[in-house]
Amino acid sequence: GESVGLHLPTLSVQEGDNSIINCAYSNSASDYFIWYKQESGKGPQFIIDIRSNMDKRQGQRVTVLLNKTVKHLSLQIAATQPGDSAVYFCAEINLLPRSSASKIIFGSGTRLSIRP
Amino acid sequence: DSGVTQTPKHLITATGQRVTLRCSPRSGDLSVYWYQQSLDQGLQFLIQYYNGEERAKGNILERFSAQQFPDLHSELNLSSLELGDSALYFCASSPYPGLAGVRNSYEQYFGPGTRLTVT
Numbered sequence: 001g002e003s004v005g006l007h008l009p010t011l012s013v014q015e016g017d018n019s020i021i022n023c024a025y026s027n028s029a030s031d032y033f034i035w036y037k038q039e040s041g042k043g044p045q046f047i048i049d050i051r052s053n054m055d056k057r058q059g060q061r062v063t064v065l066l067n068k069t070v071k072h073l074s075l076q077i078a079a080t081q082p083g084d085s086a087v088y089f090c091a092e093i094n095l096l097p098r099s100s101a102s103k104i105i106f107g108s109g110t111r112l113s114i115r116p
Numbered sequence: 117d118s119g120v121t122q123t124p125k126h127l128i129t130a131t132g133q134r135v136t137l138r139c140s141p142r143s144g145d146l147s148v149y150w151y152q153q154s155l156d157q158g159l160q161f162l163i164q165y166y167n168g169e170e171r172a173k174g175n176i177l178e179r180f181s182a183q184q185f186p187d188l189h190s191e192l193n194l195s196s197l198e199l200g201d202s203a204l205y206f207c208a209s210s211p212y213p214g215l216a217g218v219r220n221s222y223e224q225y226f227g228p229g230t231r232l233t234v235t
Binding site for chain 2: 032034042043044045046049089091093095100101102103104105106107108109
């Protein structure tokens with residue numbers, strides 16, 4: 001499949017360890033944040049979202065942490081598996097629901113590599 | 117398999133031409149999003165439709181347009197194509213209003229994409 005973002009930062013993690021992928025966002029007024037996973041040659045896959053008034057949200061084997069003070073978002077993956085190998089994107093959402101100006105802004109992505 | 121289909125899978129065309137990309141959402145999903153992914157600009161949100169109406173517009177060029185039909189499938193029209201329009205174009209569907217509302221989920225299901233090459 002195609003490589004997306006050939007010059008992405010790479011995080012290498014031992015299989016079975018926890019992974020922490022970080023993202024800095026730009027707009028302190030963003031309303032929601034989303035994490036996506038994209039495997040080679042495939043479309044993105046929604047992982048989890050978090051509203052701006054929350055600090056933490058948990059899903060299946062994943063936890064997203066939001067630190068609004070430093071405009072930082074992280075995705076923690078527990079017990080990393082080979083199938084977790086992918087590029088991970090964060091995105092921030094700026095909502096203006098009474099107009100058509102609401103936007104989704106993506107980060108550049110981090111490649112997660114799993115060592116056996 | 118996300119349940120979202122996109123056609124064609126690949127498209128090669130010349131500069132100045134016009135193409136139409138098609139997206140069929142998952143059964144029952146009312147929202148359709150379009151995205152562009154290129155190596156130099158990454159993922160970019162283009163536009164969202166909810167139940168036939170345009171609800172959010174992102175970095176979509178004036179040469180591009182989209183619509184969502186009564187059966188909820190969507191088409192993205194790209195005209196006066198330039199070399200820089202070469203990219204992967206993804207659509208995604210969702211049962212939620214997303215950018216069309218507040219306090220809801222942004223869970224989306226992406227299609228496999230259409231790879232557009234402009235020569």
